[in-house]
Amino acid sequence: MRFNTTETFDRLDHGFEISPGVTVAAGDYRFREGFAEFESSGKRRLAGRARYGRGDFYGGRREYVQLAPSYRPLPALSVEAGYELNSVRLPAGSFTTHVLNARVNLNLTNRWLTSTLAQYDSASGRRVLYFRLNYIYRPGDDLFVVFNRATQAGPERGPNRTLMVKCTYSFDF
Numbered sequence: 001m002r003f004n005t006t007e008t009f010d011r012l013d014h015g016f017e018i019s020p021g022v023t024v025a026a027g028d029y030r031f032r033e034g035f036a037e038f039e040s041s042g043k044r045r046l047a048g049r050a051r052y053g054r055g056d057f058y059g060g061r062r063e064y065v066q067l068a069p070s071y072r073p074l075p076a077l078s079v080e081a082g083y084e085l086n087s088v089r090l091p092a093g094s095f096t097t098h099v100l101n102a103r104v105n106l107n108l109t110n111r112w113l114t115s116t117l118a119q120y121d122s123a124s125g126r127r128v129l130y131f132r133l134n135y136i137y138r139p140g141d142d143l144f145v146v147f148n149r150a151t152q153a154g155p156e157r158g159p160n161r162t163l164m165v166k167c168t169y170s171f172d173f
Helices: none
Strands: 002-012 016-019 022-024 027-039 046-057 060-074 077-090 093-107 112-121 126-138 141-151 160-167
Touching: 016 077, 016 093, 022 093
Parallel strands: none
Antiparallel strands: 002 027, 016 022, 027 046, 046 060, 060 077, 077 093, 093 112, 112 126, 126 141, 141 160
């Protein structure tokens, strides 16, 4: 169990709509937030984290809960889930958001590693699918193949797809 508090400063040059019908005005904002968190050992077959926090948020208040269970049925396979609930009260209005995500990590060998993430954010209606393949062809040298697919709610917003390949190579002197 741990407790923490943070203080943050944010200067907005322009206001923005944070939720439908709820705007945040331009200006200077100070955030003081505290949270309590419980986390079990990630080395166990069944593990997880739970966090509760609240504090200042753009001239109002934010209260949130995060839950993140994980399950490792095999040494090479882990399945993780996440849920975050945010309740926000601002001078211009109140709203609630939900963020859901799921991750599967599969390490075929100590040289072939994969990770897949799916996420949904209720505030933006955004859905994301992310896949990464990592091949370690020499210690310190990797080949990554990454695929992203994101869709945003709304008729004018279609899916956004990205395929990236990255290779690292180290020179020994």
